[in-house]
Amino acid sequence: MKQTESSDVILSGNEAVARGCWEYGLHVACAYPGTPSTEILEAIRQYPEIAAEWSPNEKVAFEVAMGASFEGARALVAMKHVGLNVAADPFMSVSLVGAPGGLVVVSADDPGMHSSQNEQDNRYFAKFAGYPCIEPSDSRESKDFVGVALDISISFDVPVLFRMTTRVSHSKGIVRLGERTAYPIKGFERDFKKFVVLPSNARVRHVWANERLARLRAYAETLAINRVEPGDPSFGVITDSVAYAYVKEIVPDASILKLGMSYPLPMEKIRTFASSVKRLFIVEELEPFIEEQVRAEGIPCEGKKYWSNLGELNPDLVAKGLVQAGAVHSSRPVPEPEPVIPRPPVFCPGCPHRGVYYTLGKLKATVTTDIGCYTLGALPPLNAGDTCVEMGASIGVAVGMAKARKSGKGIVATIGDSTFLHSGMTGLLAAVHEASGITIVILDNRITAMTGGQHHPGAGKKMGGGEAQRVEFARLCQALGVTRIKVIDPYDLETTRNVLSGEMENEELSVVITNRPCALYPPENRKKVREKPFRVDLEKCIGCHSCFKVSCPAISESTEKTAKGLTKSRIDPVLCTGCSVCSQVCPVQAIVRIP
Amino acid sequence: MKPLIKDQKNILIVGVGGQGVLLASEMLAAAAAQAGYDVKQSEVHGMAQRGGVVSSHVRIGPSVQSPLIPAGQADILLCFEQAEALRWVHFCRPGGTVIVNLQKLVPPIALMKGHSYPEDPLAGVRRRAARVIPVDAAKIAASLENSRVVNVVLLGAVSRHLDIPPAVWEKVIEKRVPPGTAPVNNQAFKKGRSASSL
Structure with a gap:
């Protein structure tokens, strides 16, 4: 029987990893948010002994943690499985250098693709690089194994792949808490043959890495886990x-x-x-x-x-x-589920992306889209998203399509602010360099919303809310060489339509930046975003359902019908944030603001 | 000394993003742990804020292995919404209990061709489960003049079917609800508890 002592708490796998980091004396942690890994850094934030920060992307996060380890600090970097693809370059090459201070690389895989574009098995990355792969099965192990991973990393001078999965990261269980053991940071010890992987050094280091793997194989035989x-x-x-x-x-x-x-x-x-x-x-x-x-x-x-x-x-x-397999003889029959209407996720009420995708759908643009909440713009009834592959792909794909078509007319790349800073800027450089005629929309809602509202360099805030230098997207694009830059209010459908259709027709590269913040994150902004809600004037409503086309959860069918038997609409005044987008698509001005 | 735990219970809590399913399951897990149970809870979030389906598995017992309840083995299915009750009813074991909040949340997709919200979800649930307890949590919450206590009303409803002392629940509620709202939440809990008798 398990007893709940005062030191026993219920933690998710991710929270347990964070706790393990604290108990086993971690010094530095960084990450780019990505489901299901995000809560690791969010939970680490509560421990002031650990220097933690969001990085612009996984590659940078990896490099920051790697640098801390070179300095002799205990370091951890966390990402979702596909994030390791972004960080694969340093991940593979540091094998020949090592991780003197200790380096734990958390890869949170997503079997079943609950919130991902693929379900790659990152255990292969461990084999690829010749690193140990540590895999906890529950929250208790998630905490304890951080200690095991750091021990192995330091003793063998090797980064350790710490593989979580959605189920381990997001399940909760009872964890017994311990105290923190503090470790000194040894400081960087210059060693040209180790830290500078020129081919002449790297060849020698590859022999060393092979020997290290042989020692790890022998160690695996006696390892208690x-x-x-x-x-x-x-x-x-x-x-x-x-x-x-x-x-x-x-x-x-x-x-x-x-x-x-x-x-x-x-x-x-x-x-x-x-x-x-x-x-x-x-x-x-x-x-x-x-x-x-x-x-x-x-x-x-x-x-x-x-x-x-x-x-x-x-x-x-x-x-x-x-x-x-015939190994066990009977099993209960697994009952079949009832077919029930699906609930695909939708843009929140007041989401600034709604107007953009509604308009792009109407304009029949070829939309190369990207990874974030706004990928939902590809779903019906908005239907404005023709390609989506991985972080930052929207711009490169649009440039490639335009190259093949020999025209950028009608091709629109849509990308969120966080994704643009993550890996869209280099795509934009290609567009500038090649004088591509595409249109790029940067959906600047000032937060990484998809993963629950993390700050990024365009948010002007540090992890935990401290002030930081804010990247201005218009100035950034200008500096990268874009000459046509327009800023629009995505709640204003007429201007949004005029600007987007104009830029789609134009053969010059243009960047359109939206200027409304996320309606959901950070939570303290929700009141600021909210304006007086709208209602449907049932006298005027003709039951045409035009307002349904903006796909807002606040809009539903009312019990009233028109003379022709069409159902009139209704707006939930609690959900409505007063963004006004639906009122602008109503052909009979039946949607009015509640005074 | 804590009492020796023999009881094993699988509780599946389901609803729609934003209804408070996750907070209710956290409170249930915390109460069970305080009462001496081993606990595993599993949910998948990410889409939870955006009107998607939310389900949370809570398993309590002397020692719990899998964080997931096998289909057909939930002792209690706690549903925050009627159509969700129908979606998950196959998880309930034969003879298990289904507690259903009477609220209906029609997803925007129901406005599109080829989709419709079930006519009478509760009837469908009754066809597959013998023991169905409807709870009008919104009405109870309205009687307390606080629409935000719906999840605690439902927590009260499920508590009646679990061997966790009332004092433990009270302590957990006090710890988890916004400051100053413990009295109304405790009332909501009690009303929910008495509303879930057969």
Whole structure:
């Protein structure tokens, strides 16, 4: 039985990582926000001993943490799985340098793509770079394993990939709190052959990195977090991350080898475990990362034959696979869900993006869009988003389309402020350099909204709210060489339409910047954004449903009908922020502000 | 000494972003932990603020492994919205309890062709679950002149089916609600608790 002492608290996996950072003496933490990793830095903010800051992108965040580690500080960098693609350059190359102060690289993967464009399995990145991969399965381990990761990182002079998943990051469990152990920062020790990866040095360092990996392999055999739980010998399961919890739920008496470190694998331990059971299963989420390596050693095992590489695992899927394999004999039937109307996410009431996408949809622009709340503009009824691939792609893709079409007319790249600073500026440089005729819309809502409202260099605030230098987008674009720059109020549909249609027709590169802040973040601004709400004058409403086309959650059907039997609209005065966009699309002026 | 925990309960809390599902499940998890249970809670957020479906798994017992409740094994399904009750009713175990707030939130997509909000979600829920307890949380909240206590009313409703002492609930509510609102929240909790009898 678990007792809740005063030092026991309920923490999410992300909060537990933050707590682990504090307890194990971390000095520096940085990140670019990205679901499901964001709350790690948000929780670290409460510990003044740790110097923490949002970085403009994951590559910079990685480099800042790397520099701190070179200085001898204990450092952590956190990102979502696709963020590691952005940081892949320093991630791969620092392998040959090492991480003298300790460097933990958190990759929060998103099996099932709850909030991501892909579900890549970043354990492969650990193998690619030759780093240990540490994988907690719950909140308690999320805290404790930060200590393990830092120990390994410092002793082996190696960055450690700390792989979370959405389920581990966002699930909560009881964690026993400890005290902080403080460590001195050793200071940078100049070493040309180590820190300057000129080819002549790098060749020598690659030999060193290979030897380091061999030592890590040997270490994996004795590492306590690679744990055998002896049980029924009829079959054994090797598992990692949250899959372990599902296996324990479904077959609590099975023989289990629970891997807290999934790279490099403890092959001797695995061989011994395999020989102690009649059949060996590998239960892992996403790709056959462990399975492939175990097979390559000539150890018979079964895994992806029964568990798909698509999406999240759950207890039902673990049970289904074991039944299919004939390892367990019965399983409860899994009840089928009822078909119910979906609830796709929509722009908030008062969202400044609404007017822009409504207009782009009407103008039938080719819209290359980007990653953020505004990706929702691609969904019906707005239907203004033709491509979306990854952070910053909108501008490069638009430049490429225009190159192929030999005209930029009608091509509009839309990109948020945070995404533009993350990786849009270099795309804009290409557009300037190539004199591309595209139109770029920077949706400046002054916050990273999608991930819950984090500050960025265009917000003029530091993490925690302190004042910071604010990047002015118009001046920035001017400095990068853009000559046509227009600032618009996206609540003003007529001007928005005139400016956008004009720039779409124009063969010159232009940047249009919207100037309304996010209606949701930061929360203290919500009152400032709010104006008197609107209502539908039921006498005037003709039931044409034009207002539905702006896709606002405050607008719904009323119980009133027109003479022709069409349903009239209604506006929820509590949800309405008074942005007025719907009133501008009403053909009969039936939407009026409540005085 | 804390009492020995034998009881194991799976509670699935569902609703729509902005209704307070996550706060209610945090309070439930905190109360269970204080009463001596092991607790795991799992939710996926990200779209929660934007009118999407929100579900939170809360599992309490002597020792909890999986943070997710297997389908068909929820002892209690607590629904903040009627159509969401229908969406998640298959998670309820045979003989389990479904508590449904009578509120209906029609998503904007219902205004588009090919989609419609279910005619009578509650009837659909009753077809699949034997024990359905409707709670008019908005009406109860209105009687307390505070529309923001709906989630605490529903927390009160679910508390009746759990072995967690009232004093623990009171302490958790005091700790988690905005300063000065503990009395109205405690009232909301009590009204919710008495509203969820069969």
